[in-house]
Amino acid sequence: MSGFHAGELAVQRRAGVSQDAARLSAMVAPASLGAGMARFLAERTFAAITARDGAGALWTSPLTGPPGFLHVDSATTVTARTSPAEGDPLHDLPADQPVGLIAVEFAIRRRLRLNGTLSRAGHEGLRVEVEQAFGNCPQYIQARRLRDAAATTPAAAPVRRGTELTPDDVALIRRADTFFVGTTHPTRGNDASHRGGAPGFVRVEGGGLWWPDYPGNNMFTTLGNIHADPETALLFCDFATGRTLHLSGRAEVGWTDPGAPGDDDRTGRRVRFTPGHVVAGRLLPLRADSVSPSPHNPPLAGR
Template sequence: MLDSPRLSQGATRFLASQRFVALTGRDRDGLLWISPVAGEPGFLRGRDDMLSVSSTPRDGDPLHHMPIEQQIGLIAIDFATRRRVRINGKLLSADDAGLTLRVDQSYGNCPQYIHRRAVDAGGFAASPLIRARRAEFLHPSDQAMIAAADTFFLGTTHPSRGSDASHRGGPTGFVRVDSPGSLCWPDFPGNNMFNSLGNLAVDDEAALLFVDFVTGASLHLSGTAQVRWTAPGAAGDDGGVGRSVAFSVEAVVALTK
């Protein structure tokens, strides 16, 4: 169930202890992206219906200097406890000092498929050593990163409610690269809220984020996604769940050090 626009005391305490969020929004050209934002505990400060983030997407990130007055979504995850909180709201300010968000919705989320890991916030800090590569298709190194992933973040959008950020996890290699322009993953059962799938049913715009939590490298994809239904266990049903999502790549940004 969705909470009220006011952040609960529990959510505020949880956010204050976190080091990492994934944020969904649009760049200055209107493309949908999802990006990592990290900091030391305390970089997320919530009060009533306001959330302040004392960090921003780094240089080269497609959401660096993102436009304000847009509806964005973010998800904060504690990978040690496998707890997560999702927040949707309006971006009121964005500059080099951080972001300010007026909260419209905040709610907890199912801990399934969250792999326990340590997160070094410094790995996602701004650095002159970061290299950004932009393309319209997946480079072989991008495909290798996807094939090695057990986690990614999914950004979707709704015509009236704006952007949303969510998490997807599974066994290593659960995301299948079919070509340099397409990939697919099984949609495992979760909390049965279907926020992301509901958004895709009315707007097929989507964004994906793959992260190397050791090096701080990130792979950002913008494109479209369609939900596919089959009989569970049928040919091509990799997860045996009868439901998968096919993603078509339209733009790629890869950040490495």
């Protein structure tokens, strides 16, 4: 499991950052969860998980709970004392499958990614045997303080399932400053990652959507996985209302001239996504009343 896979290496070469990425290869070495990671996870109230439902479709879903709901049991094992909500496409997800997990503290702009195998799943919680664990930089995380709204939230509205985006879905995407992307690899398993930018950085066109790829750590885990396997899942959360939008479909990495329309940060990279399945509901029991944009958000370029 150590080292970059062929998809990551291909994107790194195309982006011209192979040498920079090679210096980070230790980040994808076999995991060892130390005291710092254990404390960070124990204090979190929000995470997102990428996994497959009983029919084999890939999804990314929110996991929430009070501080302590994420617990490091050993140097390679994490327990989540929760499971995806009823109505979520990953409710009753099967065990014995690869999963990706990302825990985020928006207020201090920190995130931690864990990849491994789901060894236990049920209403009592999830257990992940962790194979990779690494932090990401604070870029593009919009600062917001999440609070528990479960006690004041009205009864859950019906969950809509379909294959196409509705006008309400499009409006949610176009005002989003944050979303989560789940990807997969034939031998490395699943991954959950974060994307952020100014509202409008995700463009919706022709029944699909796309976003420019901003500069990051040059590992290209997400784009490398898409290069190897186009199956992709997206999760949008409206932190003001609790509304959620799950999308499962296919993505492709596109390359343009730097500075082309929509190339906000002039990387010449973008990801196009075509949804195959849509689940929309109000499945996030957390709220945030205000947001402080990331100072790293580039201004939106022409579309």
